[in-house]
Amino acid sequence: MNIVQALFERQIAKFLDELAPRARSVVKRRYGIGGTSAMTLEAIGTKEGITRERVRQIENDAMKRLRKSPSFVTLASYEKEIGDLIESRGGMISENFLLALPELKNVKDKNSLILFIDLCDSLAKRKADQHFHARWHTKPAPVAGIESSLISFAEDLYRSRKTMSEAEASEKYESHCKKYNLEGITPLTIQAHFLLSKDIEKNVWGEYGHVSSPFVRPRGMRESSFVVLARAHQPLHFREIAHRIEEFAGHPVHIQTVHNELIKDDRFVLVGRGLYALGEWGYEPGFVKDVLVKLLKSNGPMTRDKIVEEVSHLRQVKPSTVFINLQNKKLFKTLEDGAYTLIS
Template identity: 40%
Template sequence: MSKDIQQVVVSLVKDLAPRNRDIISRRFGLKNGKKETLESIGQGYGITRERVRQIEEFALKQLSKSVFTNSGVANYVNWARDLIDSKGGVVKEKNLFKSFSGQEADTSANASLLFVLSVDGSLARSPENDEFNAFWSSNSEKLNSFKNTMALLTKALEKNSGVVPAGDLPSFAKNNSIDNLDTCLSVSKTISKNIFDEVGLVSWPEVKPRGVKDKAYLVLKKAKSPKHFGDIAKLINEVSFSNKKANVQTVHNELIKDGRFVLVGRGMYALSEWGYSSGTVKDVLVNILKKSQKPLAKASLVAKVMDARMVKENTILLNLQDSKTFSKKEDGTYTLRKA
């Protein structure tokens, strides 16, 4: 089907003035798939960018009047409409190209399809921008509805405050009244899947980790338990974020500097969001007793410290023997010694 579209394009543009025909061909990349800018075309003709834009606009208006008598145009438009409808009314442009020519790239055949659909004008196109990849819809109403769905998905993810595992996506979409989820994910530039097949916002480090510290955060969060910095480096390399291997010392340095990580034992790091506390064992004991409204029993203190740090019970008990800091009452409970 893609082979015959060149003939349809020739039949469409044959009545245009030579310069107008050349400008249209270069703007759409009809010869080789490579679109040219208004400026580069203008330089070749010695005219302004604005003048090139006016000529392009005029030529397209001319062409739009002739599409109704061109059966070849109708065939390609109907094919595209059927494909779009089969995808729920919206399809990413590169997926449309792939179905048409077998390639997503900007080839002459794909450029010709884009040209034919643009001249016809009955299908709605959303050009590529910072939020979306280019996509097509069956009509402008469906296009705007899809954009609203994309906004709804973004808000739902923000409200969720975390990534959604792939297996939970159907129920997540249903609970938030989101249709065309697969198309949303393919079209969006702000929503994506991470290396663990979890969906979230691209701005989140769990989705698009930037640098070693974000990679460490992602693998540690996935591990769900404290790890030695050497093991964290190993996990980063096992996941294979890129061909570049993570250096153990670099990982350790980032863990030390980043407030998302807490040293909870000898070389052992946890996420601060898990409730672990930084500082020495004595610091942790002091903070626990400061927050307590009453003296605490030894067993209670030991349990609370172990929730915050990975230490042995004997280490905690040794710190409690610091009589300058802690006071043991007659009933065996502990408080902070008053200054």
């Protein structure tokens, strides 16, 4: 698409000049044309000294006049090209994604473009709501099917609480599309569809998940620490955890803050000197002597080698540390066969 900035914006400016001064002022303020922010009906009414309802009437009348203007015909080719852009992405596209497309990069005043699209009979806008961003679609687009497919897929992501690769997410989403009879789903379509949803998001590792998942939007140091350990699949020192949080958060992290949060949260287990693991991995909390007491209570007398082996599954400590703790005469004693047991 070759929308030349100067030409397009000059045409829009000339187009708006056909309106009466007050009508032109209302339209420009409503859409934020000319470098200003878009204004509400009430705010414009205050500026113009008229009621909110009167502003609405002026805007509606101005839009009708613009659609019927002979000058609008000169812009018809743009309508087709924008429609083709949207159609190539499944017939529906988020407003932000549409405005960021390279084909429209030469249009400096994007609000002028939004006004133009709003005037196009072949295109329609759906406002942002609970599940979706503001979006545009071609009139024939299967709007209900697209939205239902995305909501259904987002619900699956919410239930799983996990993330998935782009390839896996695409495959899963296509299965939802089939349920709603959507055809012609392409990688370009899927990309555009995902960007419609407020519930589906790609994380910094290129994986898709529900926005409520800590693996997509970790909230605070505790969730960030959980994500780091879950992705590492192994215990890490609290300094390394802080370093990895910095890498994906993109801002400095205080090491002591991370350490404090690890101490406070029962999901994390201290398994060595400064080393933390997730409790769900089977690691036992407490001091080494506490782990030994629990182990011997559950299994009865055990040999030293067997104790070391079992403790290695529960904590990351050296055998010598286990041996030292077994010397606690208030808790443990040695039987005639050399096995260790608890003092009753």
